[in-house]
Amino acid sequence: MALQQVTVPDIGDYKEVDVIEVNVSVGDEVKEEDSLITLETDKASMEVPAPFDGVVKEILVKEGDKVSEGSVILQVETATKQAQGTNSAPLDETKEISADKSTSQASYEVTVPDIGDYKDVDVIELNVSVGDEVKEEDSLATLETDKASMEIPSPKDGKVTAIAIKVGDKVSQGSLVLTLAVNGADASHMTTQEALPKVEEIKLPEAKVEQPVAVAESQVIDNTKAHASPAVRRLARILGVDLSRVSASGRKGRITKEDCESYIKKAVTQVQSGQVGGAGAGLDLLPDPVVDFAKFGEIETESLSRINKLSAKNLARNWVKIPHVTFYDDADITDLEAFRKAKKAYAEKQGVKITPLSFLIKAAASALQHYPRFNSSLSNDGESLIIKKY
Structure with a gap:
């Protein structure tokens, strides 16, 4: 010993x-x-x-x-004496398939690190090609979840020998991204996916819940910036807990295992008592009209990203539920008025009348040309933007 x-x-x-x-x-x-x-x-x-x-x-x-x-x-x-320094490996969130100090290079598999509770995340960009030399922390690929884009950094220096994904693929934690050829000395460090502790059994009130439980809509918890350790995230995935709904009690707003357990117990109690109910129902909104914008002029259809689609649904919902605020501002139109009056005599000879509205229309048209998304409509299926070129 x-x-x-x-x-x-x-x-x-x-x-x-x-x-x-x-x-x-x-x-x-x-x-x-x-x-x-x-x-x-x-x-x-x-x-x-x-x-x-x-x-x-x-x-x-x-x-x-x-x-x-x-x-x-x-x-x-x-039980037996271990070599000192065995645990000096870096905490990379990747794993190595072969590493031999006697060889000059070794193959090194780069996998998707812990990305929280997300699964089947879209690959929206590949930042390297086969044969590229990459440095540690160089961006390899960009992923997009419901709320944000994130990059997968290279865990080591090396040369890209194979790429296992392409733009449009969906990946989850542990999915193979690409293979690097690295120096044998660098590859000899033992690396591994995050080691996660065993999840202790949580005793809950006797109740049969068919689906992951959700806290009553009436109790809205703004916890979008809360964070949790990998062990807590794994526990949340197993229990079907949405961490954005959990109140954090740990240091610096961190969610703990106890927070998850309390959330589950409270949710089960609410299910038993019938307190869980929907919110925002009863608006009786009319269906969207089907408009053929092409009959008015040239149009272009642009696909929306995943974030755009989700944002559109939330913004559309909030537009009909939240009181609006009107904003007023002042603009100095002294020069515009002087120009308009200088052209007044010329306009009368042409049989027309120049009003300030003409200049406002001109400014709006120029702005819409410069920012075409303001001159667009959302398609009825919510999948794309119809950008009008008129």
Whole structure:
């Protein structure tokens, strides 16, 4: 038996990173790659996996501590002496298919990292081609979810040897993006998908819920900026919990496992008591008229992105439900009026009358030419814009 120290591996350029979760206790048996603690930088959460099997003998950090690369986080008793530095691998969210120090290069599979609760996310852009040399953190591809676009960075320097996706494909966490040829020394670092702790069973009131439960619409929780550790996101996916509806009680507005459990228990109680009901019903809106805009002039049809489609539905709903505000502003038209009066005599000879409205129409027409989306309509199926060129 040997007592081994577990230290924080390579976490990039970050220092003094917050410990937001400790996933083990003294006496726990851990397997290689089990999650030990969760760290949080300014941009993401990451988990420190166990570098070997063993029993936790001492925990040297707690929630709220700050650690850097090389900081000792706990002591593990192992059956056989492990090589020091086994856990110095960087926390890349990719996995390696072959890495041999004796070879000059190795193939390295880059997969989609943790993208939260999203699945089947659209690939809207490929930023590299086969044969390209890429540096660590270079953008490889761009994904688009319901709410935002995100880029997949390269975890290492290397050369692109194969691309497994194309624009229009749908990917999820763990989907293969491309393969890199990297130096053997770089590839020898053990890398892995995020190691996630086991999800503890949650005892709920006896109730049969056929679908993932939802909190009553009357209780609106604005939690769009809340964040959670990978372990909590995994728990939420298993339980069917929409994290945007969960009230956060953790540090810095972070959602905890307890928050998810409380949300589920409350939702089940509401289902049992029949409190869950819809909101916004009863508007009795008329169906959209079908208009052939082409009969008025030239048009062009432009497909909407996924974000545009979702935004359109929400904006259309809010347009009929939210009170409107009218905005007034002043404009100095001294020069315009002087010009209009100077042309007054000429206009009378032509039998016409020039009013300020003429200039407003001219300004509006020029603005619509410059910003064509303002001169467009949404198609009846909501899938595209009809841009009018008249």
